[in-house]
Amino acid sequence: xxxxxxxxxxxxxxxxxxxxxxxxxxxxxxxxxxxxxxxxxxxxxxxxxxxxxxxxxxxxxxxxxxxxxxxxxxxxxxxxxxxxxxxxxxxxxxxxxxxxxxxxxxxxxxxxxxxxxxxxxxxxxxxxxxxxxxxxxxxxxxxxxxxxxxxxxxxx
Numbered sequence: 615x616x617x618x619x620x621x622x623x624x625x626x627x628x629x630x631x632x633x634x635x636x637x638x639x640x641x642x643x644x645x646x647x648x649x650x651x652x653x654x655x656x657x658x659x660x661x662x663x664x665x666x667x668x669x670x671x672x673x674x675x676x677x678x679x680x681x682x683x684x685x686x687x688x689x690x691x692x693x694x695x696x697x698x699x700x701x702x703x704x705x706x707x708x709x710x711x712x713x714x715x716x717x718x719x720x721x722x723x724x725x726x727x728x729x730x731x732x733x734x735x736x737x738x739x740x741x742x743x744x745x746x747x748x749x750x751x752x753x754x755x756x757x758x759x760x761x762x763x764x765x766x767x768x769x770x
Contacts, residue, residue: 636648636755636757638752638754640744640746640749640750640751640752641670641748641749641750642668642669642670642671642674642749643666643667643668643669643670643674643709643746643749643752644666644667644669645664645665645666645744645752645754646664646665646666646667647663647664647665647757648662648663648664648742648754648755648756648757649662649663649664649756649757649758649759650662650663650724650726650734650740650756650757650758650759651719651734651758651759651760651761651762652733652734652735652736652758652759652760652761653729653733653734654733655732655733657729657733657734658727658728658729658730659725659726659727659728659729660725660726660729660734661719661723661724661725661726662679662717662723662724662725662726662740662742662756663716663717663718663719663723663724664716664717664724664754664756665714665715665716665717666707666709666714666715666717667713667714667715668709668710668711668712668713668714668715669712670711670712671711671712672711672748673708673709673710673711674708674709674746674747674748674749675705675706675707675708675709675746675747675748676688676706676707676709676744676745676746676747677705677706677745677746677747678706678743678744678745679724679742679743679744679745680742680743680745681726681740681741681742681743681756682740682741683726683727683728683729684727684728685725685727685728686724686725686726686727686742687702687703687724687725687727688702688703688706688707688717688722688723688724688725689701689702689703689722689723689724689725690702690703690721690722691720691721691722691723698720700725703722706747707722709746724742724756726740734758735758736758736759736760737758738758739755739756739757739758740755740756740758741753741754741755742754742755742756
């Protein structure tokens with residue numbers, strides 16, 4: 615179960631994309647640059663990030679992410695007595711009308727848990743399905759990218 619895109623998914627990808635090669639459109643939602651950083655060989659989990667812009671007039675909600683891992687979840691981060699702790703976002707992520715929501719390192723993110731067949735490696739892709747409360751489902755690809763060096767930022 616390596617995380618490479620199957621030929622069938624590649625064949626369907628142009629149907630889901632619009633604009634740049636790594637932007638996806640679903641109704642009034644624009645999903646930009648789903649990505650995850652490479653992981654260490656011993657890692658059993660990786661985190662995914664993306665940006666969702668709601669160009670519509672109604673609030674929507676990212677309620678689920680599906681991918682070929684034993685468990686996938688949407689998580690947030692909070693400071694508890696000076697220690698950052700991760701917690702599941704049971705109700706998903708609200709995407710207000712006319713606004714952009716970012717899932718970023720140190721904030722809300724997607725967790726891919728149960729990596730057992732080797733690390734996530736730069737250049738690979740994770741096929742996933744984003745499920746929105748109102749807009750429905752869309753197939754996307756999380757690009758695996760090189761982890762930035764200490765002090766660098768990740769800019770799309």
